[in-house]
Amino acid sequence: MTDQDVPHPPVPATQEPAGIPPELARLRHSIDNIDAALVYLLAERFKATKQVGVLKAQRGLPPSDPGREERQVTRLRALAHEADLDPVFAEKFLEFIVAEVIRHHEALAQDHTGEA
């Protein structure tokens, strides 16, 4: 059984202490919504990369693809620029995620090698 199989109630927004300025409470509520969206978006990305990992393991392809990463970084930096987000931060964020994906791919490749 995985964590995803366990029924759980909807996750409420964070509980803020009484007496904080309403503007701060409103902004924090918005931040909570954005964080929730980020978590769901990341979960979808990892679902897709897991399938990529299986495909690569089955075909004996290397877990990482530096050429693809370079193209992604170029595109992401341009998007960040357009969106008024620090491109250096955007690149670091992608690097952080991709490093985790590669770790997953390596584990899948290991499992695949271990199969009879």
Ligand SMILES: O=C(O)C(=O)C[C@]1(C(=O)O)C=C[C@@H](O)C=C1
């Ligand atoms: O596109 C791939 O080949 C992937 O394995 C996915 C991904 C990514 O997370 O975007 C991860 C590792 C690769 O080095 C490049 C990209």
